[in-house]
Amino acid sequence: MSVTETYAPSADTGGPGQPLLIVRDLQKHFPVSGGLLGRTQAKVQAVDRVSFSVKKGETLGIVGESGCGKSTTAKLLIGLTEKDRGEIIFDGHALGERLSLKDLRRGVQMVFQDSYATLNPRLTILDSVAFGAQVQGLADPKCLARKMMDRVGLDPNRFAHRYPHELSGGQRQRVNIARALAMSPRLVVLDEAVSALDKSVEAQVLNLLGDLRAEFGLTYIFISHDLNVVRFISDRILVMYLGEVVEVAPVDSIWAEQAHPYTRSLFSAMPSMDPDDRTKEPPLVGDPPNPINPPKGCRFHTRCRFAAEACKTKVPKLAGLSGNADHLVACHLHDAASGHPKAGQGVPA
Amino acid sequence: MTKLLEINDLTVRFSGKRTVHAINNVSLSMEQGETLALLGESGSGKSVTLKALLGLLPPKRSSVEGSIHVNGTDVLSLSGKALQRYRGAEVSMVFQEPALALDPVYTVGHQIAESVMRHKGVSKADALSTALDMLDRVRIPSANRRLHSYPHELSGGMRQRVMIALALACRPRLLLADEPTTALDATVQIQILLLLRELQKEFGMGVIFVTHDIGVAVEISERVAVMYAGQIVEEGTTREIIRDGRHPYTQGLLAANLHDVARGARLNAIPGAPPALEVKPDACPFAPRCSHVMPACRAALPPMVTTEGRRRVACLHADAVVAAE
């Protein structure tokens, strides 16, 4: 019996038209305590007003720099961090109403960046992979785990009884993927899952992720700082800056036109691959601001070349571009009624 | 003029619980003011090469053979005071994590001035004014105020600028950079790369830039040496390597960069993983992963073929490729 036959995800409820995951107005602020009595002195506004949806079978790429809230979003989605506000709706069922946390975790699994830190150093590979299936009460977790190990390219006869430190980074990340898939999830959140790997190994793991997606009909949320990787694996890309979504668009659309000034900077910050046409000027000056006290209005206005008075006071709304409703952007330049002097004209070249 | 750097047959072996043949017969030379990227994956020996250059290898656990000359100085024979003078004044280093490389209990101005005083023997006031000048040169805004900041008060990008200022304060002839932008965000990384490029022109020093990212190598360097399993497998100008990588490993790395790869297409990934180097390779170390492998590749180490000028490839196919053209 092959792994495909033993793969038993929870039943589809809403049909292919219903998004697998809808996130509405997600918010998470972490208190920063200090002082003698440990009182809250400030709040890290890690995730603010984040809304998006993921269609069944789609791969959504999330990009952004450190502190932009992409990893916190991932942890909120799977309930590892408790959200302050907002809704998480998995296949039509809202978390906390018709969906328990345990059921959510059956349907959504996560692969983390640090392949070593995510494995218990005292458990054998087989025990680690089988743990989730055991917890969820699936039949014969050890056998399932062996099959899944085999599927991700780790011979169970050789690796089942080894410990994490005896494996290479690429092999450990395969273990983490096997562990996530052993629970037959429908959505897998990959948080910088290939970032720590060497390039040649990264390509192997990307191929594997592509194969698994096709074989098990998976939906991915792929978080990365590497635009090339995100472009390769995703159908749509979501760009975050300081805890907020600034742009969401299909890959080809965003590659053709970056509608938000930040997205444009992020794209031009990619190293050139042409020795005769190296980058001449950095697109942005300075580091991203601290998410503890993010700028008012549009959070990017402190670094934006096109910032006007309206950007400092008014929070831009995420809205479709005129002529391309699938391409959403949160920028006053695209909103005719924003009050920006160049409102409605789009980002100047 | 003497060569800036001349490495001959450098071999480094670590002993201990496990023996690791980290570097095997590496030869490398650099002209004054050249920028070279050492490109390779983890365990390829690129960082060990830098450590050997600075004389930082643990003497008890490592055995070093071959020779390293920087500006005619035999680095491996240096010790004590001479080694200290050489580090910092002749060669200095920028690390991946400035947060770990800077001392948290001193202000950044103090740290730069201290190094200047030690190497140049100038007064504290002069050293501080040099420090201020250096912070200006690495484009730190309001440098005067930043002189009195502690490392933790600075952002990641600013810390890396301070690290560069510290490394360049004594005007070394050779700057070693060990993945200095890997820990930084994309928009900050490009700023640091361009800064290093400008400073290199300004100061005229040679730079060895260790990286695993081909894109970064393209942005920073004129020449690239690709390392695999403790050996240099290919060297050439950046243009030659990018446009016409000859070694199958270089070609695999270029393909794995995913630049301009069709979405969802199957990647032409190099299978397998690098060797553990517990024994010294006596055949092409890439042979087990190579798609062009021939019996001869497994029989002996492939010779380093110098094609034109300073371009060289350690692959039996190098000639064939040249002949085909």
Added chain:
Amino acid sequence: MALTDTTGGQAVEPAPIEKPQGYWSGVGARLVRDPLTMICAGVVLALILAAVFAPLLGLADPYKGSMIARLKPLGTEGHILGTDEQGRDMLARLIYGGRLTLFIGLMPVVLAFFIGSALGITAGYVGGLTNTIIMRTVDVFFAFPSVLLAIAISGALGAGIVNSLVSLTIVFIPPITRVAEAVTSGVRALDYIDAARATGANAWTVIRVHVIGNVLSPIFVYATSLTSVCMILAAGLSFLGIGVRPPEPEWGLMLNTLRSAIYVNPWLSALPGVMIFITSLCLNLLSDGLRSAMNVRD
């Protein structure tokens, strides 16, 4: 073909089937290969066995004194380790003394190990208010010097072996709880705990499978290092008349009663101290050996 493409570094060599080896059998195998730890384990085991089976060893009566044969030096005929200030056979007293000393030296630490670990792991894993309540309570006890605390509790409970057992246990719970809390909150922050929680496992399952194995060895090593302190504290209590009472043989008590003989026969009066020293040294080395054997990374 698609399948072989996605294998990571295995296609190169053939795959021998590896025998499964459990965690504890691995620890055992590593221990056996460590001669120093094995010697220490042997010494501790010998001391315990000798104490337990003391009546079968054909020793002199440890309670029977002799006014003539007082403070005989080492090597005296019939008393190979000499006699104490009341003329009792030292060898017999040292071996019989092992019974009480080891019991009072080890038992409180064992009890405190279980109670302190439970408290510390709970505080470290749950965090928040639970952590605050447990840790602040512990801090109150921690604020007193351990000797003073032991004396105070023993004094309040009255003299006797059981009472000194209780008081010493209470003394050692706070430090063990602290160590347990510190290592647990360290482990709690690691990604593999998040990964385990993400499977939908409840807190108890996560603690049982993923936390305990990773925190127990540092707590255990710390606890073993407390046994020597515990033996000395127990001796102190006996000396003050709120622990073991004469004529019961106990190393700490013997050390105290022989201290006046230090000018007459220094070797003799040092003997109980040597026993304490050997025992605590062996326990410490044993705990070090256990720590490295319990580390799967080597």
